[in-house]
Structure formats: structure tokens, C-alpha cells
Amino acid sequence: MKHYRIILFPLILIMMMSIVTGCTKTTGVGGLSNTKSVEKAGDNELAISVEGTSYPLTVKDFLKLETVIEKKPENAAVLSGTPLNIWYDLGGKSICTSDVSNNVKLIPEYEDEIKSLPSIGPVYSIDMESVISHQPDLIIAQVGTQSTQAKKFRDMGFDVITTHIRGYDDVISTYRAFGKILENEKLAESKIDELERKKEEIVAKLPNEKKSVVILYITSKTIAVKLDNSIAGDVANILKLDNIASDLPADTIGSETTPLDIEYIVEKDPDYVLVTSMIGSNELAKKLIEEEFANNPAWKGVTAIQKGRVAHLPQEYFLYNAGPYYDEAIEYMAEIIYPEIYKGVTQ
Amino acid sequence: MKDIILGVKDLSVNYKNKNVLAGVDLEIEKGKIYSIIGPNGCGKTTLIRAMSKSLKPKKGKVLLNGDDIFEMKSKEIAKKMAILNQNNTTMSDVTVKKLVQYGRYAHRDWWKGLNKEDDDITEWAMEKTFVANLKNRRIDTLSGGERQRAWLAMSIAQKPEILLLDEPTTYLDICHQLEILELVSKLNKEEGITIVMVLHDINHAVRYSDEVIVIYDKNIYAKGDSWSILKSQVIEEVFNVQTETIIDKESNKPIFYAKRVI
Amino acid sequence: MQEDILLRDRKGFKIGVIILLIIFLFIAFLVGNIKGTLKVEPKRIFEVIMTDDGSPERMVIWNIRLPRMILAALVGTNLALSGAILQGVMKNPLADPSIIGISSGAGLFGIVVLVVFPQYIGLVPIAAFIGAMFAAFLIYILSWKGGIQTTRIILAGVAVSALFGAGISGILVFYSDRVHGALTFMNGSLSSRSWPEVWTILPYTIAGFILVNVFAEKLNILVLGDDVARGVGLNVEATRLGFTALAAFLAASAVSVVGLLGFVGLIVPHSIRLIMGNDYKYMFPATALLGSVLLMFSDTFARTFLSPTEIPVGIVMAVVGAPFFLFLLRRE
Numbered sequence: 001m002k003h004y005r006i007i008l009f010p011l012i013l014i015m016m017m018s019i020v021t022g023c024t025k026t027t028g029v030g031g032l033s034n035t036k037s038v039e040k041a042g043d044n045e046l047a048i049s050v051e052g053t054s055y056p057l058t059v060k061d062f063l064k065l066e067t068v069i070e071k072k073p074e075n076a077a078v079l080s081g082t083p084l085n086i087w088y089d090l091g092g093k094s095i096c097t098s099d100v101s102n103n104v105k106l107i108p109e110y111e112d113e114i115k116s117l118p119s120i121g122p123v124y125s126i127d128m129e130s131v132i133s134h135q136p137d138l139i140i141a142q143v144g145t146q147s148t149q150a151k152k153f154r155d156m157g158f159d160v161i162t163t164h165i166r167g168y169d170d171v172i173s174t175y176r177a178f179g180k181i182l183e184n185e186k187l188a189e190s191k192i193d194e195l196e197r198k199k200e201e202i203v204a205k206l207p208n209e210k211k212s213v214v215i216l217y218i219t220s221k222t223i224a225v226k227l228d229n230s231i232a233g234d235v236a237n238i239l240k241l242d243n244i245a246s247d248l249p250a251d252t253i254g255s256e257t258t259p260l261d262i263e264y265i266v267e268k269d270p271d272y273v274l275v276t277s278m279i280g281s282n283e284l285a286k287k288l289i290e291e292e293f294a295n296n297p298a299w300k301g302v303t304a305i306q307k308g309r310v311a312h313l314p315q316e317y318f319l320y321n322a323g324p325y326y327d328e329a330i331e332y333m334a335e336i337i338y339p340e341i342y343k344g345v346t347q
Numbered sequence: 348m349k350d351i352i353l354g355v356k357d358l359s360v361n362y363k364n365k366n367v368l369a370g371v372d373l374e375i376e377k378g379k380i381y382s383i384i385g386p387n388g389c390g391k392t393t394l395i396r397a398m399s400k401s402l403k404p405k406k407g408k409v410l411l412n413g414d415d416i417f418e419m420k421s422k423e424i425a426k427k428m429a430i431l432n433q434n435n436t437t438m439s440d441v442t443v444k445k446l447v448q449y450g451r452y453a454h455r456d457w458w459k460g461l462n463k464e465d466d467d468i469t470e471w472a473m474e475k476t477f478v479a480n481l482k483n484r485r486i487d488t489l490s491g492g493e494r495q496r497a498w499l500a501m502s503i504a505q506k507p508e509i510l511l512l513d514e515p516t517t518y519l520d521i522c523h524q525l526e527i528l529e530l531v532s533k534l535n536k537e538e539g540i541t542i543v544m545v546l547h548d549i550n551h552a553v554r555y556s557d558e559v560i561v562i563y564d565k566n567i568y569a570k571g572d573s574w575s576i577l578k579s580q581v582i583e584e585v586f587n588v589q590t591e592t593i594i595d596k597e598s599n600k601p602i603f604y605a606k607r608v609i
Numbered sequence: 610m611q612e613d614i615l616l617r618d619r620k621g622f623k624i625g626v627i628i629l630l631i632i633f634l635f636i637a638f639l640v641g642n643i644k645g646t647l648k649v650e651p652k653r654i655f656e657v658i659m660t661d662d663g664s665p666e667r668m669v670i671w672n673i674r675l676p677r678m679i680l681a682a683l684v685g686t687n688l689a690l691s692g693a694i695l696q697g698v699m700k701n702p703l704a705d706p707s708i709i710g711i712s713s714g715a716g717l718f719g720i721v722v723l724v725v726f727p728q729y730i731g732l733v734p735i736a737a738f739i740g741a742m743f744a745a746f747l748i749y750i751l752s753w754k755g756g757i758q759t760t761r762i763i764l765a766g767v768a769v770s771a772l773f774g775a776g777i778s779g780i781l782v783f784y785s786d787r788v789h790g791a792l793t794f795m796n797g798s799l800s801s802r803s804w805p806e807v808w809t810i811l812p813y814t815i816a817g818f819i820l821v822n823v824f825a826e827k828l829n830i831l832v833l834g835d836d837v838a839r840g841v842g843l844n845v846e847a848t849r850l851g852f853t854a855l856a857a858f859l860a861a862s863a864v865s866v867v868g869l870l871g872f873v874g875l876i877v878p879h880s881i882r883l884i885m886g887n888d889y890k891y892m893f894p895a896t897a898l899l900g901s902v903l904l905m906f907s908d909t910f911a912r913t914f915l916s917p918t919e920i921p922v923g924i925v926m927a928v929v930g931a932p933f934f935l936f937l938l939r940r941e
Contacts, residue, residue: 013738013816013858032723032781032794032868120917125800127917128673129646132665148801156672157663221782401836425842432836439832440887442618449830453842483618498837505841 033148040064040143040164047170048163050180057180062143062164069138069159072183077136079146080123081106083163084114085323086174087140089191092182095134098123103282103315105325128152138181165321166256167234168330171195174323191324198327202334203238205341212242212270213337214304215313216260218289219278223260230256232276232318235333244268266301272337273302273310276318286312311336350377352509352541353398353428358407360390360397367393369565371407375509380535380542382552385562386586391545392433394562395513398543399430411509425453429507433514435498443489443497444482447472450504472504476530492523499527503534510534512544516551524548528555549582554600561585573600583609623891626884630898634682637905641678642670644913676803681908681922682901683807683814684799684867685877687859689900690821692874693881693892694856697832698849699748700759702879702937706741706860707871709766713773714744715861716794716869720777724784734809734865741857741864744769749853777869797870797923799908806866813862818897820855825889828852832887870923872930873900879937 040062051058059067078084078094081104087094088110096118100106106114120130124145131139136158141150143164154160165174172192179188213236215226225245226233233256236243244265248258265273277285289312293299304310316322317329335342355373359366367390375381383391396402398409400416409416416424429450441449450472451465461469473479476496481489486497495515502510512531516524532555534540546552552559553573561569561581569581576582582590588605595602616622642654647669649657657667658675688706695704695711706712718740719733726732751765752758781791793800821828827848830838839845863870877900881892904922907929911922 013854032720032791122918125918127646127919128801129669130917132669132673133647135665152672152801152803156668396836399836399840401839421839421844422842425840430836430840432834432840435834435837437833437837439829441829441833445888446833449833449841452826452830483615485615485618501841 046173047165048161048173048177050177052180054183059161059177059181061161063147063162065154065162067159067161069181073136073138073159073181075134075136076138076140077120077131077134078140079120079126079131080142080163082165082321082323083140083142083174083178086165086171086178087182088114089324090175090178090182090184090188092178095136096120096131098126101315101320104320105316105322107324132156165323166229166231168199168238168326171321171323171326195324195327199238199330202327202330202342203240206240206334207338207341210240210242211272211337212244212268213272213274214244214265214268214270216273216275216289217257217277218275218285218292223289223292224251224257225260225265226276227256227258230276231321231329232274232313232333235318235330236274238330239334239337241333241337242270244270262296262298262302266298269303271304271309273304274313274333274336275310276313277315278319282312282314285315349374351375352377352412353543354408354410354413355394355398356408356410358394358397358404358409360393360402360404362393362402366405367565368397368404368562371566373560373567373570375541375543377508377541378535378539379557380532380555381544381558381560382556383543383545383560383562384547384549384552385568389562390565391562392513395430395511395543395545399428399511400424401430422453425505425507427508429502429505429510431495431499431502431510431512431515433517435494437486440485440487442483442485443473443478443500444469446486446497447478447482447500447504450501453505468504468506472500475503475534476500490523491519492526495519495523495527496530499530503538503540507540509541509543512542514545514547517547524551531555549586550602553603554595554598577601577603618886620891623885623888623895627891627895627898630895630902633902634898634905637902637909638678638682641681641905641909642674644909645669645674646913646916672803676807677799677908677912678905680799680802680807680810680866681904683810684863684870685873685900685902685904686814686897687810687817687863687900688870688873688904689877689896690817690893691856691859691863693878693889693896694821694828694852694859695874696878697828697889698852698856699762700832701762703763703875703934704766705872705874706856707869707874708770709748709763710744710768710770710773711741711748711857711860712864712869712871713770713777714740714742714747715857715864716740717773717776717780718743719861719865720780724780734813734862737861737865738858740773741861742854744773745853745857793921794868795923796921797868797926798911798919798921799867800912800919800921802866810862810866813858817855817859817862818893821852821893822890824848824851825893828889829887868923870926872926872934873904875937876926876930876933877903879933 047062049060055072056068056070059069075095076092077096078087079098081100084094084097085106089107094117099119099122100114121127123142126146126149128149139153139158139160141160141162143162147162150160150162163174165171175188175192179185215232215236217224217226227250228237228243228246233243245258251257251259275289279285293305299305317332322329331342351374353375355371358368358371360368371394383394385391393402397404403417411424411428447469448461451461451468455465473482476499478493478496478500481493486494489497515527519527528551531542531544535542558570558572559576560567563585568585569576577592582588582603587609589607589609590603591606593602593604639651643649643651647665649666649670653666654670657664657670661667692705695706695709696702715737719737722729722733722736747769748762748765751768752761754761827843830841830843831845831848835845878896881895881899885891885895907925908922911920911925914920
């Protein structure tokens with residue numbers, strides 16, 4: 001029996017395919033992409049920076065891509081909530097945007113205007129044709145949910161900036177960069193000074209004792225723990241709190257969460273348990289986490305939960321970056337941890 | 348000097364881990380008609396399937412014109428040997444003509460189409476089996492007898508030297524049974540095709556064959572023409588029935604009538 | 610008296626159907642390029658394809674709609690052909706690459722490469738092919754009982770599909786932060802696919818299409834039955850292996866670019882069979898064409914129906930396909 005013949009055919013096919021794969025340029029499998037393999041700005045680099053003192057300016061964004069903008073944009077398309085907030089705060093306008101969640105805290109002055117902007121779809125699934133039809137001269141997209149589309153816009157020849165606004169430093173560098181782009185540096189600097197001042201004010205009142213926290217993160221699928229590079233983690237860091245999860249490894253490179261390990265939390269016994277969420281509403285999140293604590297006996301070992309030192313961190317400050325209101329986020333957490341010292345923000 | 352077209356040497360075949368045939372030796376002479384009979388489960392179907400390369404034997408050889416069929420390619424075998432199976436159910440909805448054309452597969456290079464010779468042979472095969480008027484009918488719309496003849500046409504389109512048939516009459520009405528057997532007989536006489544067929548009816552076997560092979564107890568129990576079968580009381584021993592023999596004057600062959608169970 | 614050939618079996622009819630399908634192909638192509646958020650005049654379509662005038666229409670047509678329609682056509686062809694082959698080779702009318710797990714096998718192996726060896730991303734289609742062949746191998750082994758038992762094939766296939774599907778879900782959950790786009794992968798989607806995906810799948814479609822048509826006659830003989838096929842001179846094992854490999858090849862390349870898209874391989878071959886019978890020489894081209902047409906229309910619908918949100922096209926196929934599947938089951 002000529003067995004080799006049977007192997008030959010699939011082998012030829014595989015060889016053909018190897019030749020062919022040399023020509024492919026895809027970055028994924030059927031739409032799945034590996035976020036790890038994308039170049040990103042490191043933790044010590046600025047999330048966004050602009051070179052030059054006047055137009056033309058060179059923008060270096062979070063994906064380490066440089067974009068040269070010839071002149072001040074007349075028809076910018078800012079495609080997600082937080083950069084949109086900062087953009088408008090500095091006098092910029094957008095011609096369209098993605099659906100903005102009600103849990104995002106928009107600047108009241110511009111709230112109506114922003115809400116009436118034409119929609120180009122939900123933030124995680126924007127309609128590229130819609131964006132193109134508005135003929136923007138600058139597109140500001142969000143890293144992660146809009147990375148693929150941003151790349152395709154870039155390939156088509158649009159000027160694209162991809163933003164990543166996570167912690168306090170990102171907010172500052174975004175203000176600075178947008179200030180240059182909008183030729184409104186003075187206003188940008190004053191906003192930055194204001195944020196800095198408020199932050200210093202809060203930090204100055206911190207007592208000497210060091211408290212520890214664990215930041216839980218509840219979604220419809222799971223409960224995880226947030227690391228230092230999350231919004232809540234960043235705020236905790238500013239408040240000089242000890243995040244017991246600091247040293248734990250991220251579940252994947254670049255991620256801001258680590259898997260939940262209740263025993264670890266019991267062992268570290270933090271002073272406070274803070275809960276952030278990505279779920280329908282803040283109320284729903286509160287309900288679900290209470291159920292979890294009640295039903296799962298493993299939590300009984302965590303003193304903070306037994307003593308009621310659990311607080312919910314609202315989405316408008318800790319899921320969505322509050323941008324201009326970042327200082328309020330800092331104040332919010334400060335008041336939870338040291339209620340005697342800080343008063344007034346929590347409702 | 349006997350002209351042996353198909354030889355079975357020391358054949359042992361297992362089916363589902365049971366030994367069905369052990370050490371069978373058989374010589375098929377060119378130009379003759381052979382019938383293989385035996386009780387259910389005796390191994391007659393197993394034997395013919397091994398002879399047609401549908402089953403691989405545990406031991407032994409099957410030689411077609413001296414060549415071991417298990418060393419040959421299916422295409423080479425198909426040019427000389429054809430097989431008509433017992434049960435031909437298929438998903439296919441081909442027309443009779445297309446089906447018969449498939450019989451020419453072994454004689455063509457697969458990338459080439461059919462040539463004039465193939466067309467002529469296809470027509471010839473359909474005429475010989477009386478299905479020419481059905482050539483555009485789909486085989487799943489034919490009656491049992493018609494269908495069997497269509498499959499037979501495909502087999503002879505291969506222009507085989509030897510034709511194996513596995514219970515060709517089992518699912519047919521009496522008249523269609525005779526039809527097929529008459530056809531097979533005619534093919535043998537007119538075209539010289541050697542025939543080996545598995546039959547379940549002893550009398551059909553006796554009437555239409557030159558030699559009858561009786562399979563029993565994992566081997567050939569008896570082999571010979573109808574008179575030697577009669578003499579050796581084979582039927583009583585193998586089939587457990589007492590028979591009375593009548594002579595058919597027309598064919599001058601015995602007819603066995605089963606009288607009672609032994 | 611010779612009986613007349615049924616209309617269905619006439620060569621002229623079959624060719625006519627194929628020509629009709631080609632016309633539909635062009636129509637689907639046009640519709641796909643016309644419909645969308647940005648309004649484009651039909652006339653403008655050809656203008657902007659020919660010349661790059663920098664207009665928004667050019668951007669939208671050239672970068673979004675055109676490659677997407679081409680991709681839909683290629684994927685539709687691959688999946689439909691794969692289904693047609695499997696139904697013949699596994700002797701079961703319910704065989705289709707997604708139902709019997711060949712697509713899942715492809716997906717699993719592809720994802721493993723993506724997640725664990727992202728630097729070798731170019732090997733994904735090959736890994737997918739190996740996964741698909743492995744799944745096919747498992748199916749044959751599980752359903753073997755002295756020969757291929759056609760009734761067991763579907764059971765084996767469903768089991769294999771569940772197994773690999775669980776593997777995929779497991780990886781997607783475990784590595785959920787590393788991989789993006791799980792929902793659309795599991796359902797199959799052409800969203801944001803463009804020229805790179807077209808170039809990835811094109812060689813497979815061309816090779817696959819040519820090969821199936823060259824060897825169509827062998828499959829015609831194989832479906833007559835293993836014993837009959839062998840008797841007539843066909844190398845049954847080689848034919849079965851070769852065609853299974855082709856089916857795996859076609860399905861794997863489709864999965865590599867659009868994810869787990871189901872039902873195409875089921876609906877299309879059966880529809881063609883109902884119209885023009887089982888002769889693979891005509892059935893393969895017709896199936897390829899109908900697969901393309903179906904997917905092109907479905908994708909256009911998926912893209913525009915709930916604008917600006919996109920429905921993954923796999924969901925549209927499931928809505929159309931599931932009732933069709935039940936209808937087939939009842940007929941058996």
C-alpha cells in the first residue's frame with residue numbers, strides 16, 4: 001500500500017499555505033487580536049505629547065505613533081467621552097462622537113451640546129462610514145476599543161491621534177497636548193494648575209498613618225482586583241494608600257486587573273474594601289457585591305467587610321476617567337478613607 | 348490445462364474479531380459460472396467481499412490472473428474485475444446513463460472526458476441489460492429490478508473478464524430474479540465473462556451455474572456440478588432439511604424440494 | 610420508448626442556473642457597495658473604484674465596502690464548498706464545517722497561536738488547517754465501526770464541536786484581557802475587515818475552487834458507496850482523505866479571517882441540490898456562487914440594518930439558518 005501518497009496531499013496543501021502566508025499582513029484570527037503585541041507607551045512615558053510651539057505640530061500618541069498636523073483642526077472628530085470632555089473644556093468642538101454613557105460626568109456648560117452631537121455608534125463598535133461621512137480633518141480615537149478602526153483611518157490617510165487617559169498624569173498630559181493643538185495653551189496651563197492645586201490641597205491634609213485598601217472590580221462576568229495602573233489604583237496612590245494588590249501580576253501584560261484571590265485578601269487584611277464596577281448602574285453594582293459578600297463564606301475572613309468598611313466607587317469617577325473632575329475623584333476616595341478629615345463630596 | 352482467472356489461496360478472514368473463514372483454497376476457471384451457497388452467516392458474503400478487495404483477509408492471498416489483488420491498485424483491478432453488490436443504497440440521484448458511464452472510470456485518465464469508445468460501450472452495456480429506454484431516468488425512481496439491471500450495466504461497462512455478484516437476487520421479485528439470472532447467464536455465454544455469484548436459493552444456483560460451491564464450517568464444504576451435490580447429500584448435512592429431488596426436463600438439472608426439517 | 614430527461618437534469622438548465630447566479634453575484638456586489646451610512650450614487654461606484662480622487666466616497670468604497678464585499682464572496686465560497694464536500698464525503702446531509710466541529714478545531718488552534726505565539730501570527734492559517742484536520746480525524750475515528758457509519762458522524766461531530774468550542778471559550782475567558790473581539794469571533798463577523806483579510810484568504814479560495822472542480826468526478830463516484838466506488842476502480846481512501854483535507858483547508862482559511870461563521874455550509878449546498886441535483890461537476894461552481902451571493906447580501910444587511918451598530922453576520926446566518934436546519938431534520 002502506497003501510504004506515502006496519503007500524506008502527500010495534505011503536505012502539498014501545507015506547503016502551499018506556507019508560501020502564501022509570507023504575503024499576509026493580518027494581525028489577528030477572525031477578528032481576534034492580541035493586545036499584547038501592540039506597541040504602547042511605557043509606564044514612565046507620557047501618554048501623549050506634542051512637539052513644536054506652533055503649527056505644524058507633531059503629536060506623539062499612546063501607540064508611539066507620530067502624526068504631523070498642519071493646521072488647527074476645524075472639524076475634529078473626538079470619538080470617546082473623556083477626551084471629548086477635555087477638548088470642550090479647552091474650547092474645542094467635535095463634529096460627532098460615540099454614544100456617551102449617562103455615567104460619564106460631562107462639563108455642565110457643554111453637556112447639552114455634546115449630547116446633541118451626531119452619533120457614530122457605541123464606543124466599542126463605531127461606524128467608520130459614519131465618521132468618514134462627516135469629513136473630519138482630525139480623528140481622536142480611544143486606544144483599545146477603537147484601535148483597529150484608528151489604524152484603518154490612518155491607512156486611509158486621515159490624521160489620527162489615539163488617546164489613553166487612565167490616571168492623573170494622563171489627564172495632565174492630555175490637557176497640555178490638547179492645549180497646544182487648540183492653540184489654547186494658556187487656558188490649558190491654568191486648568192492644569194487648578195487641578196494641581198486642588199490635588200496638593202487634598203494631599204496636604206493626609207494624616208501620617210498609612211491605610212491599606214483592596215480595590216475590587218465587578219463586571220457582569222466576574223470579580224477581579226484592580227492594580228496600581230487603574231484609575232482607582234492611581235487615586236489610591238496619590239492618597240498614599242497601600243494597595244495590597246500592588247505586587248500581584250497582571251492577568252495579562254498591560255492589564256490593570258489581577259484575578260481575585262480571596263485568601264490573599266484575608267491574609268493581607270486591608271483596612272478598606274473599595275468596589276469599582278463595569279455594570280449597568282452603580283445601584284446594581286452595590287446590590288451584586290452585597291450578595292456576593294453575603295453568599296460566599298470565604299469573605300468572612302476579611303475584617304474590613306465584617307466591620308462595614310466597604311465603599312462603592314461610582315463609575316463617573318472611577319470607571320470613566322473624570323478628566324476635568326479628577327480632583328473630585330481624589331476627594332471622593334479621601335473622604336471614604338478619612339471621613340473626619342475630608343467632608344462634603346460623597347452623597 | 349486449466350485457465351485460472353481468480354485464485355484464492357489459504358484465505359482466512361475475520362469479521363468483528365470472529366474468525367469467519369479459515370484456510371480457504373479456491374480456483375475459478377475462466378469462462379465458467381460459479382455459485383456460492385451456504386446457510387446464513389456461513390461466510391459466503393465474506394468470501395466474495397474478500398475476493399473483490401472489499402475486505403482485507405487476516406491471512407492468505409487472492410490472485411487475479413496471478414497477481415495479488417491486495418498489491419494492486421483499485422483501478423488496475425477494476426479493468427478486469429467488476430462487482431455487483433447486494434444492497435445499493437446511495438445518496439446519489441444520477442441518471443442511469445451517467446451511472447453506467449461511471450463504469451468506464453478505470454479505463455479513462457481521470458482528467459480526460461469520455462471518448463467515442465466509452466460512449467459506445469455505455470450504450471452497449473445499457474442495451475445488454477435492457478435499460479436503454481431508462482437511460483434518462485434517475486436511479487432512485489426505478490423499481491427494484493430496473494435498478495439492479497442498471498447497476499449491472501455499470502459493472503459490465505467496465506468490460507470485466509470476471510464479474511462477482513453478491514446476492515444479486517435477494518431483494519427482488521421472482522420475475523426480476525429470473526431476469527437477472529438469465530441476463531448473467533447470457534453475458535457469460537455471449538461475452539465470455541466469468542461469473543461468481545453468491546445466491547441464497549439452491550435451485551437458482553444449480554440451474555444457472557456450471558459449478559456450485561457450498562460454504563460451511565468456515566471453509567468450502569463441497570464443490571462440484573449439480574449432480575455431485577446431489578450425490579453427496581450435501582444439502583441435508585449443511586441445510587438441515589430432507590429434500591426430494593425432481594429433474595427438470597428442459598435444463599436436465601435437478602430441482603431440490605425441501606420436505607422436512609431434520 | 611426513451612424517457613425524457615427531467616428539467617433538473619438537463620445540462621442546459623444547470624448552466625442556466627449558474628449564469629443566473631453569476632448575475633446575482635454582480636447584483637449583490639452592487640447592492641453591497643451602494644448601501645451604507647454614506648450615500649453613494651451607483652454611477653459613482655465605478656468612478657471611485659477606478660480613480661482615487663480622495664473623496665469620502667472613494668474612502669468608503671475602496672477601504673470599507675469593496676474589500677468587504679470581496680471578502681464576503683470569498684468566505685461564502687469557501688464555507689459553502691466545504692459544506693458540499695463534507696456532505697458527500699461523510700455521507701450525511703447535516704454535515705457542515707461548523708456543526709461537526711471542523712471550524713471549531715480550526716478556531717482553537719488558530720487562537721492558541723495568537724495567544725501563545727503572537728510573534729508567529731503568519732502561521733495562524735496553517736495552525737487552523739491542522740486544527741481542522743485534527744477535528745476531522747477525531748470525527749472519523751469516533752464514528753468508525755467497521756466502516757464509516759453515517760448516522761454516527763453527526764453525533765461524533767457534535768461532540769467534537771462541543772469539545773473544541775469549550776476549548777475556545779476557555780481560552781477567551783482566561784485570556785480575556787489579551788484578546789480583543791471575542792464576541793464577533795464566536796459568531797463570525799466581517800466588521801472592520803479589509804484588504805489584508807482579502808489577501809489572506811484569496812489564495813485558499815482560488816486553490817480550493819480549482820481543486821474541487823478538477824476532482825469533482827471522483828467525489829461523484831465516491832458518493833455511490835464505498836464498495837461500488839472501489840469496484841469501479843476509485844481509490845476510496847485517498848479520495849476521502851483528499852476531499853476531507855480540501856474541506857478542512859477551505860473552512861480553516863475562512864475561520865482565520867472571519868471567525869466561527871456557521872450555517873453557510875449547510876444552507877447553500879442543500880439549496881443547490883434541491884434545484885439541480887447532485888452532480889458535483891455543476892454543483893460545486895453553483896454552490897460557490899450561491900455561497901458568495903448569500904453571504905454578500907447577509908453582510909450588507911448585517912452592516913446596515915441597525916446602523917450605526919453592526920450585527921455580527923453570524924447572527925444573521927443563524928437566524929436564517931436555524932429554521933432551515935430544522936426543516937432539513939424533519940425531511941430526513
